[in-house]
Amino acid sequence: MENLILSPQSQKVITDYINKSCLVPYEKHLLNEMLEAVEQNDQAKLDWFNSFGKDLRHMTMNVYAYRKGLEFGFTEIGFDKNGWFIQPRFLEREDIILGNPDRFSEHSILYLGRGQNPIWTYTLDYNYGLAGGGSHISVYDKQLNSRQEALTAGLNDLKAKMTAVIGHADTTNFKQSVILLTLNAIKQAQINSVQLALF
Structure with missing residues (x-):
């Protein structure tokens, strides 16, 4: 599978993923956030999402993990060899x-x-x-x-x-x-x- 790079032309890729997937609420919310960035032509926001993974699955799970970590004050961003967010140490x-x-x-x-x-x-x-x-x-x-x-x-x-x-x-x-x-x-x-x- 090719790596996905989100851009203002990514609306179909995201909506197809939403329609074909069984999503939990946080995934749906993050994908809608990506769609909003596409609609607003916000390349800076899309680049930020791109920095969290090679596909929509990695991006949604890694962004969610990062944001949950922020609730505990963890700000470091790092990924393992498979591209998954590294769990912060308590x-x-x-x-x-x-x-x-x-x-x-x-x-x-x-x-x-x-x-x-x-x-x-x-x-x-x-x-x-x-x-x-x-x-x-x-x-x-x-x-x-x-x-x-x-x-x-x-x-x-x-x-x-x-x-x-x-x-x-x-x-x-x-x-x-x-x-x-x-x-x-x-x-x-x-x-x-x-x-x-x-x-």
């Missing part, structure tokens, strides 16, 4: 292990991080025994005003996930001992958090 990263740290499937991890500005976020890796899920921290996660707010939200999120599977019939994937151990660790972390807030 500051003051913490990995809080809840449960048995000696066994991979017997603990969950609450990740905390702060952007370049004072905005914090969190994400989870959660384990019920064999079942579980999660992700690593990114600019797409919830935005919170402080470390304490991120910690509280993360602990509450994990507590809700664990509480929802207490008594689950599938005791192989949802080991009750792991779930209860994690809930106890959450309770202790919440107590410690309140005690630290008093000082």
Whole structure:
């Protein structure tokens, strides 16, 4: 596939892409922004979009990633060898292990991080025994005003996930001992958090 260079003559390429694709709202919004730049003959804006990728898919995803990063104060623009936006590195990263740290499937991890500005976020890796899920921290996660707010939200999120599977019939994937151990660790972390807030 040839690289696309947006220009004032790119209206058909963009509208064809819109009509043939199943787009999420942010993609549709960015493509409409490109169409607006085409209609206004705004080559500077089109060149800016061009700097984010070799095709409309790369441009929309990379611009969205860049703008989400701006919400956390990240301004650097860089791409990997495949042309995808490089994920910014969060500051003051913490990995809080809840449960048995000696066994991979017997603990969950609450990740905390702060952007370049004072905005914090969190994400989870959660384990019920064999079942579980999660992700690593990114600019797409919830935005919170402080470390304490991120910690509280993360602990509450994990507590809700664990509480929802207490008594689950599938005791192989949802080991009750792991779930209860994690809930106890959450309770202790919440107590410690309140005690630290008093000082």
